Amino acid sequence: MCGIVGYTGSSSAVPVLLSGLKRLEYRGYDSAGIAVNTGGSLQMVKASGHLEHLMERLKSTPLSGTSGIGHTRWATHGAPTDINAHPHMSNDGQFAVVHNGIIENYAQLREELTENGFQFSSETDTEVIVHLLEYYDQGDPKVAVMKAASRLEGSYALGVVCARFPDTLYTARLSSPLILGVGIGESFFASDVTALVRHTKNVIYMEDGEFACITPRGIEVFDSTGAPIRKTVSRVAWDVEAAEKGGYDHFMLKEIMEQPRALKLTIEPRIRDGRIVLDEFESFRAQLPNIRKVVITACGSAYHAGCVGRYVIEQLCRIPVEAELASELRYRNPIIDSSTLLIVVSQSGETADTIAALKECKARGATVLAVVNVVGSTIAKLADYVLYTWAGPEIAVATTKGYTTQVAVLDLFAVWAAEALGTISAQSCADYVKQLLSLPERAQRAIDLNPGIPALARQYKAADAMFFIGRNIDYAICLEGSLKLKEISYIHSEAYAAGELKHGTIALIDEGRLVVALACQEALFDKMMSNVREVKARGAQVLAAALEGNRRILSQADDVLYIPDTDPLFLAIPEIIPLQLFAYYMARENGCDIDKPKNLAKSVTVE
Ligand code: M6R
Numbered sequence: 001m002c003g004i005v006g007y008t009g010s011s012s013a014v015p016v017l018l019s020g021l022k023r024l025e026y027r028g029y030d031s032a033g034i035a036v037n038t039g040g041s042l043q044m045v046k047a048s049g050h051l052e053h054l055m056e057r058l059k060s061t062p063l064s065g066t067s068g069i070g071h072t073r074w075a076t077h078g079a080p081t082d083i084n085a086h087p088h089m090s091n092d093g094q095f096a097v098v099h100n101g102i103i104e105n106y107a108q109l110r111e112e113l114t115e116n117g118f119q120f121s122s123e124t125d126t127e128v129i130v131h132l133l134e135y136y137d138q139g140d141p142k143v144a145v146m147k148a149a150s151r152l153e154g155s156y157a158l159g160v161v162c163a164r165f166p167d168t169l170y171t172a173r174l175s176s177p178l179i180l181g182v183g184i185g186e187s188f189f190a191s192d193v194t195a196l197v198r199h200t201k202n203v204i205y206m207e208d209g210e211f212a213c214i215t216p217r218g219i220e221v222f223d224s225t226g227a228p229i230r231k232t233v234s235r236v237a238w239d240v241e242a243a244e245k246g247g248y249d250h251f252m253l254k255e256i257m258e259q260p261r262a263l264k265l266t267i268e269p270r271i272r273d274g275r276i277v278l279d280e281f282e283s284f285r286a287q288l289p290n291i292r293k294v295v296i297t298a299c300g301s302a303y304h305a306g307c308v309g310r311y312v313i314e315q316l317c318r319i320p321v322e323a324e325l326a327s328e329l330r331y332r333n334p335i336i337d338s339s340t341l342l343i344v345v346s347q348s349g350e351t352a353d354t355i356a357a358l359k360e361c362k363a364r365g366a367t368v369l370a371v372v373n374v375v376g377s378t379i380a381k382l383a384d385y386v387l388y389t390w391a392g393p394e395i396a397v398a399t400t401k402g403y404t405t406q407v408a409v410l411d412l413f414a415v416w417a418a419e420a421l422g423t424i425s426a427q428s429c430a431d432y433v434k435q436l437l438s439l440p441e442r443a444q445r446a447i448d449l450n451p452g453i454p455a456l457a458r459q460y461k462a463a464d465a466m467f468f469i470g471r472n473i474d475y476a477i478c479l480e481g482s483l484k485l486k487e488i489s490y491i492h493s494e495a496y497a498a499g500e501l502k503h504g505t506i507a508l509i510d511e512g513r514l515v516v517a518l519a520c521q522e523a524l525f526d527k528m529m530s531n532v533r534e535v536k537a538r539g540a541q542v543l544a545a546a547l548e549g550n551r552r553i554l555s556q557a558d559d560v561l562y563i564p565d566t567d568p569l570f571l572a573i574p575e576i577i578p579l580q581l582f583a584y585y586m587a588r589e590n591g592c593d594i595d596k597p598k599n600l601a602k603s604v605t606v607e
Pocket of ligand 1: 299300301302303345346347348349350351354397398399400487600602603604
């Protein structure tokens with residue numbers, strides 16, 4: 001959602017801020033702005049719409065200075081207008097602020113500040129912060145920031161500039177990501193590492209309740225009493241190239257193609273001498289027999305990964321497994337106690353509903369294992385244990401390598417836990433480990449086997465609605481295939497358990513309707529063929545997915561996507577890849593903004 005960035009050093013601030021904001025575009029936004037300290041006074045330029053509008057405006061109103069703050073806004077309080085865009089400035093012109101998050105008590109604060117004579121110009125919740133800064137300003141901006149923050153309820157990552165201190169930036173964090181960049185003679189802050197790696201790979205992850213003063217000479221972090229905190233400087237593990245398109249037209253296509261490598265990085269280091277070793281979770285091995293139930297919770301595609309995980313874990317470990325949307329679980333008064341293992345799945349580690357469900361279940365005594373991609377994210381911090389997906393930065397809003405690496409970690413967990421619980425034999429365990437090691441290669445094969453997908457997209461591009469049907473894990477994959485298609489191509493699509501067709505949906509099947517039938521579970525192949533015949537009999541066109549070498553499918557389907565032969569439990573990884581490509585090329589044929597689909601944000605940090 002929103003993105004923030006700050007710079008102080010000896011270079012001109014505007015290009016650094018703009019390049020940072022450019023890298024945060026993928027999070028989703030609808031207006032942008034920057035404020036620069038021009039040596040004793042603050043000036044800002046803001047514009048609704050794309051960053052290009054802001055850049056145009058900066059040509060006619062150039063800002064010069066070596067420190068400043070920037071923001072990309074995804075509107076929550078007030079329309080995406082120039083006035084509502086951040087930064088916001090105090091009435092006396094001393095402070096400007098950028099903010100990610102939501103101030104829940106902004107209405108009371110606004111009333112109070114208005115009574116005290118402050119003039120509001122925007123409809124945003126954020127504007128209360130900058131007036132609080134002026135209200136509490138008695139000379140030291142650090143104190144004003146701490147006092148203002150103590151009045152805020154909700155979530156925030158704040159970046160503040162003060163006119164009187166031209167080379168200093170101030171930041172504060174509560175439940176919204178904030179990372180500081182340590183350079184040589186320059187310092188940075190951002191909501192996301194991707195905005196920093198071009199300048200420095202040395203970063204400090206801010207924790208909730210922490211504040212920082214940032215100058216070109218260094219960074220001081222302190223707690224809510226003002227006491228200094230010694231922070232570790234971490235090294236970002238990936239290069240700037242990882243956050244660039246590298247010759248592909250879209251990040252999404254690059255990320256689809258990166259899957260074999262991302263899977264290798266996620267799986268291989270966790271297999272040693274033919275056994276799965278989950279370093280970060282090994283200390284829990286002895287407690288596994290006490291677990292009576294596994295609950296997997298997440299949102300969107302991460303939830304779909306959880307749906308796959310449910311089949312695999314239950315099948316191998318013989319423990320009841322529930323997969324539930326975090327937005328539902330958090331309000332359900334669930335039966336969860338210390339015998340529950342809660343697996344929380346999230347690429348960003350910042351999804352608001354997922355965080356809330358995690359907190360709710362933790363409070364009831366569950367042990368929390370997080371499967372997360374972004375190092376140092378909120379979910380990673382809140383969980384008892386973390387298994388990282390080593391997918392690297394995922395920029396496209398539509399997740400691809402994020403999803404497959406989540407599935408890979410859940411698969412690893414399932415085999416590891418089954419071995420620990422003794423629910424599979426040593427021989428089966430060795431066979432599963434071999435299968436897991438082969439998944440990166442099978443992912444590549446899934447790409448190589450289907451060069452005809454762009455042509456299929458040309459053929460089907462005019463479809464206005466379609467259905468994805470499948471059974472068992474194929475059904476879980478339908479959920480993700482359907483979401484991928486609708487979120488980037490805007491074509492209406494629905495995923496159905498094939499056995500449910502006759503209970504209602506078949507009424508919607510008519511002449512020419514496209515049905516994507518996933519028929520890769522050999523044990524259920526004949527059942528799927530019955531469903532395919534039923535929809536064909538009503539005039540549907542069928543695009544099927546079947547295992548490589550399956551010739552029986554040819555007599556039933558109009559077109560076929562081939563999936564490399566894989567153990568049925570681990571099919572999700574190779575099987576989703578052609579569906580990701582199909583969604584990509586359908587969106588491309590329809591001229592959609594693939595990496596930044598309308599109305600969507602990469603990281604959904606508000607409910
Ligand atoms: O960062 P998370 O994995 O927690 O995000 C969850 C969903 O918002 C995310 O998977 C969303 O559904 C994607 N746009 C799907 O491509």
